[in-house]
Amino acid sequence: MSEPNRQITARDRLEASDALGPRVVAARVDGRVVDLHTPLAEGAREVAPVDVDDPAALPLIRHSSAHVMADAVQRLFPGTKVAFGPATDQGFYYDYDRPGGSFTEEDLRAIEEKMLEIIEADRPFRREEVTREQAREILQALDEPYKLEHLERLEPPISVYRHGDWVDLCEGPHVPSTGFLKAVKLTSVAGAYWRGDERNPMLQRIYGTAFASPKALRAHLKQLEEAKKRDHRKLGKELELIAFHPLSPASPFFLPRGAAVYNRLVEYIRDLYVQHGYQEVITPQIFDQSLFVTSGHLPGYAENMFMAATAEDMERAAERFAGQSAEALGDKSREGWATELSGTLRFGIKPMNCPSHCLMFGMSHHSYRDLPMRLADFGRLHRFERSGVVQGLTRVRTFAQDDAHIFCTLDQVQGEITAFLDLVYRVYQDFGFEDIRLVLATRPDDRLGGDDVWDRAERALEDAIRAKQLPYEIAEGEGAFYGPKIELHLKDAIGRSWQLATIQADFNLPERFELSYVGEDNHAHRPVMLHRAILGSVERFFGVLTEHVGGAFPTWLAPEQVAVLTVSEKFNAYAEEVVALCASRGLRAVANTSSDKLGAKIRAARLMRVPYLAIVGGREVEGRGLSLRSRDEDKDLGFMPLDEVVARLENEALPPSSRTR
RNA sequence: GCUGGCGUAGCUCAAUUGGCAGAGCACCUGUUUUGUAAACAGGCGGCUGUGGGUUCGAGUCCCACCGCCAGCUCCA
Numbered sequence: 001m002s003e004p005n006r007q008i009t010a011r012d013r014l015e016a017s018d019a020l021g022p023r024v025v026a027a028r029v030d031g032r033v034v035d036l037h038t039p040l041a042e043g044a045r046e047v048a049p050v051d052v053d054d055p056a057a058l059p060l061i062r063h064s065s066a067h068v069m070a071d072a073v074q075r076l077f078p079g080t081k082v083a084f085g086p087a088t089d090q091g092f093y094y095d096y097d098r099p100g101g102s103f104t105e106e107d108l109r110a111i112e113e114k115m116l117e118i119i120e121a122d123r124p125f126r127r128e129e130v131t132r133e134q135a136r137e138i139l140q141a142l143d144e145p146y147k148l149e150h151l152e153r154l155e156p157p158i159s160v161y162r163h164g165d166w167v168d169l170c171e172g173p174h175v176p177s178t179g180f181l182k183a184v185k186l187t188s189v190a191g192a193y194w195r196g197d198e199r200n201p202m203l204q205r206i207y208g209t210a211f212a213s214p215k216a217l218r219a220h221l222k223q224l225e226e227a228k229k230r231d232h233r234k235l236g237k238e239l240e241l242i243a244f245h246p247l248s249p250a251s252p253f254f255l256p257r258g259a260a261v262y263n264r265l266v267e268y269i270r271d272l273y274v275q276h277g278y279q280e281v282i283t284p285q286i287f288d289q290s291l292f293v294t295s296g297h298l299p300g301y302a303e304n305m306f307m308a309a310t311a312e313d314m315e316r317a318a319e320r321f322a323g324q325s326a327e328a329l330g331d332k333s334r335e336g337w338a339t340e341l342s343g344t345l346r347f348g349i350k351p352m353n354c355p356s357h358c359l360m361f362g363m364s365h366h367s368y369r370d371l372p373m374r375l376a377d378f379g380r381l382h383r384f385e386r387s388g389v390v391q392g393l394t395r396v397r398t399f400a401q402d403d404a405h406i407f408c409t410l411d412q413v414q415g416e417i418t419a420f421l422d423l424v425y426r427v428y429q430d431f432g433f434e435d436i437r438l439v440l441a442t443r444p445d446d447r448l449g450g451d452d453v454w455d456r457a458e459r460a461l462e463d464a465i466r467a468k469q470l471p472y473e474i475a476e477g478e479g480a481f482y483g484p485k486i487e488l489h490l491k492d493a494i495g496r497s498w499q500l501a502t503i504q505a506d507f508n509l510p511e512r513f514e515l516s517y518v519g520e521d522n523h524a525h526r527p528v529m530l531h532r533a534i535l536g537s538v539e540r541f542f543g544v545l546t547e548h549v550g551g552a553f554p555t556w557l558a559p560e561q562v563a564v565l566t567v568s569e570k571f572n573a574y575a576e577e578v579v580a581l582c583a584s585r586g587l588r589a590v591a592n593t594s595s596d597k598l599g600a601k602i603r604a605a606r607l608m609r610v611p612y613l614a615i616v617g618g619r620e621v622e623g624r625g626l627s628l629r630s631r632d633e634d635k636d637l638g639f640m641p642l643d644e645v646v647a648r649l650e651n652e653a654l655p656p657s658s659r660t661r
Numbered sequence: 662g663c664u665g666g667c668g669u670a671g672c673u674c675a676a677u678u679g680g681c682a683g684a685g686c687a688c689c690u691g692u693u694u695u696g697u698a699a700a701c702a703g704g705c706g707g708c709u710g711u712g713g714g715u716u717c718g719a720g721u722c723c724c725a726c727c728g729c730c731a732g733c734u735c736c737a
Contacts, residue, residue, distance in 0.1 A: 190731060202733075249727090388664095389735060394737090395737085535737095539737085570694070613697080636697065
């Protein structure tokens with residue numbers, strides 16, 4: 001049947017081996033996913049079908065959906081130019097330059113309808129390999145300036161894809177035809193810079209998502225709903241944990257219930273410090289600017305720093321400007337003014353703890369015998385984050401880290417990393433995070449220090465990971481300019497990934513602060529500094545943990561561990577007695593002594609996710625006990641004598657790794 | 662910071678084309694004294710984010726600012 005000079009395609013091969021069912025969207029040729037209709041490369045051996053619901057098909061479905069969307073958009077809004085339109089983890093998007101401006105919700109609906117028409121028409125996707133000149137002609141005819149710009153950056157082979165009469169510069173692969181798109185939904189519209197650079201013009205990005213089947217799409221939308229329910233901003237408000245006020249934007253208030261959890265987190269880490277040879281310190285909030293010049297935060301980090309102006313500074317500024325002629329003042333550029341003004345400020349508010357720890361280390365002489373010196377600090381940090389980037393507790397302007405800096409010799413680095421990893425795994429296990437990914441970020445192009453030092457530092461980090469026999473990935477060139485780092489990424493209960501813990505080696509700050517210790521050889525040596533945090537920022541961790549547990553904090557962290565609910569006001573005195581007993585044993589208990597019915601009290605306590613409910617009525621008073629109901633087991637545990645209840649709670653009030661049973 | 666959306670009682674949300682600012686929950690008072698997810702009645706509660714404008718009249722339309730949300734860029 002085949003034409004004489006037609007090349008063999010994956011479709012031909014699959015047909016020949018009777019493997020081409022209606023559900024096949026592409027082929028895996030020697031491990032690479034390609035279109036069914038694309039001629040096979042010379043020497044292609046293994047050709048296997050890719051089914052619609054194969055995970056490898058998803059990017060094709062989504063990328064093809066992006067093409068169909070762009071087609072629909074250009075039909076509905078002539079003159080709109082297209083930029084990039086890739087598949088993503090969550091779906092796909094396409095960037096547009098629309099003369100009339102942005103897209104509305106109604107536009108999205110209209111585009112979706114037009115997409116359905118294109119999908120129903122079942123147009124085949126066709127790939128064509130073209131020369132740069134041919135591609136240029138096609139794109140010029142279409143008047144697509146963004147595509148033309150992109151074309152010049154491409155290396156051959158250059159290909160275009162068509163479905164119907166719509167054509168796009170594209171590498172592929174795609175599904176065989178538009179009819180294979182069974183479940184597509186446009187989700188939102190947002191601005192995005194051309195090539196992701198904020199100096200470039202802003203384009204309109206339309207996001208969508210697509211799946212192999214409507215069922216899979218529904219499941220995805222359901223999961224988004226679930227995520228919304230767990231959002232720490234929503235739960236934080238509902239559970240009276242945190243609040244925000246416009247007068248201090250991006251700065252959380254921890255309400256009594258939230259502060260209880262927050263303090264528990266800090267207390268927990270603090271207990272570990274005692275066991276792991278850390279010394280906690282307390283350092284100032286505000287420093288003379290020159291500290292940050294020494295550390296390099298000024299001018300490097302200046303736009304993220306809050307500066308503190310005093311009345312004296314204001315007077316000094318007034319004096320300085322008063323002494324200048326009108327012409328001199330008028331001549332000054334905006335930058336000139338900013339420099340002039342910042343020159344009159346004396347103090348800056350710390351955005352990180354490291355500079356003050358360097359100061360502290362430098363205050364006295366140290367012997368090699370003092371090392372490693374581990375200085376921990378829960379100091380409050382302030383960073384001015386741009387208004388658009390702040391978010392709930394995960395990106396704030398004031399926060400504390402479970403921060404520590406370890407001053408040690410290069411030889412001690414590996415041991416310190418090993419100990420740190422042990423600690424991190426223990427902590428994450430206590431919080432119920434199980435899916436942890438290790439990433440080693442290595443030397444960036446722009447870096448400080450010689451290759452020999454980097455070699456040793458990277459090897460120390462890698463050896464430590466290997467010694468623990470942990471799987472890890474390497475992120476080439478992703479390290480900080482002052483040293484390599486290990487990042488720990490964890491997945492929460494709904495599959496989102498967070499980078500919280502990190503440990504990084506720093507050769508820069510000890511140099512800048514001229515830190516030294518006296519070695520065995522009686523000579524001065526430069527220590528290595530390790531920056532490390534387990535929770536990261538306590539605020540961010542709080543947010544991630546809240547979502548991970550869906551607001552149901554385990555007993556050892558819960559703001560209230562047990563709610564004592566009276567059946568009637570007759571039993572209030574006994575309830576108060578129980579609360580006092582719990583308090584005397586360090587347990588957090590509250591009594592609900594209102595005139596509500598028991599059912600209402602149970603409902604209220606359950607809504608607040610209290611781990612244990614203790615019912616108090618005639619039977620309990622008589623037997624000197626409580627009827628306990630467990631949130632996590634979701635059942636009535638029945639009557640228990642007081643001492644048994646207290647013993648149970650006392651055990652659960654400890655972090656899992658500290659429990660005796 | 663940029664693009665787009667949103668801002669009504671402590672919370673969740675109503676209010677027709679511009680035409681008297683409302684409900685439920687919470688809170689307070691009273692009645693009820695309760696046994697495993699919401700007893701009943703009454704009451705309090707508003708500069709509709711802020712400031713300007715258009716209009717006989719603005720929660721609603723326009724402008725500016727503040728804040729929040731989704732992205733982009735940047736990050737613990």
